[in-house]
Amino acid sequence: MGRLVPAVTRALDILELFLDGDGTLSAPEIVRKLQLPRTTVHELVTTLVARSYLVPLPDTPGRYRLGVRPYQLGSRYAEQLDLAAEGRQVARLVAETCDETVHVAILEDTDVIYIAKVDSTHAVRMVSAAGRRLPAHCTSVGKMLLASLPEAELAARIPDDARLSAMTPNSITDPAALRTALVEIRARGTAVESRESNPDVSCVAAPVRDRSGRVVAALSISVPMSRWSDERRAELARLAAKGAADLSERLGYRGV
CATH class of the missing domain: 3.30.450.40 (GAF domain)
Known part of the structure; x- marks a missing residue:
């Protein structure tokens, strides 16, 4: 088995946090839950938003929910x-x-x-x-x-x-x-x-x-x-x- 890529692991850790609670999180909450540096979380969240894995809540600045991309991946998995x-x-x-x-x-x-x-x-x-x-x-x-x-x-x-x-x-x-x-x-x-x-x-x-x-x-x-x-x-x-x-x-x- 090859080496795990830390940045990818952290990004997946962030996504999996959204499986619990009401499905929304803020960047400070992610920092606290994963014990990661704020800069790291900001960069990862920005990337996930850019790729449609996360989307900002329009009526609550600073909070995020899962975007359309995880749904598309899940739907393809279910089809198989x-x-x-x-x-x-x-x-x-x-x-x-x-x-x-x-x-x-x-x-x-x-x-x-x-x-x-x-x-x-x-x-x-x-x-x-x-x-x-x-x-x-x-x-x-x-x-x-x-x-x-x-x-x-x-x-x-x-x-x-x-x-x-x-x-x-x-x-x-x-x-x-x-x-x-x-x-x-x-x-x-x-x-x-x-x-x-x-x-x-x-x-x-x-x-x-x-x-x-x-x-x-x-x-x-x-x-x-x-x-x-x-x-x-x-x-x-x-x-x-x-x-x-x-x-x-x-x-x-x-x-x-």
Whole structure:
């Protein structure tokens, strides 16, 4: 690796300060936060303004906000993101941590489609494949994605008189019961599925958001019942939430 250029590092440090607070800063605030000489900050800010990375606030002299150039760079980065590719990388990291099968799935109508999957190394593990489609109401990823829909959109996809198919005796088949479960999922922030799509497997899932905050996918961890317990469920729910948050960050989501 080559030598880091101090001036470039300092300029990037200045830009990253604008990620916090209300997104505006003055030169003295930058000096104080970064402990840099005033002359250095003045020269760097002047350069960043000239290149449209920062712009002065018209109604508050001496204060700056991010300019159009960071937005253009961020937009180009977002255009190049591949949810499936990023999902596979994160799923692999999660699977290495828990040694269970990890999926990333998206919602299509009332089904989920698995777009990424990494297997457990255990001899006993969930058998599935990327590209597989399952009824959303029978899976943890699907219930997580349904719970993220606006009420009107959820009602349009699954009306009160909908006939929900069962994959196992534990599958939810009543729309009213499904809605009750979705309320609990929204409150908890993660979804759990216990032998609803496979009689021998339980799963936990968490939401994946894009840079706008919209839920675009869900990440789940699937576990054979022989390795399932309340303690394991809680542990995997935390891990799924962290993995989903990591994938969301890769997609540009910065949180609230």
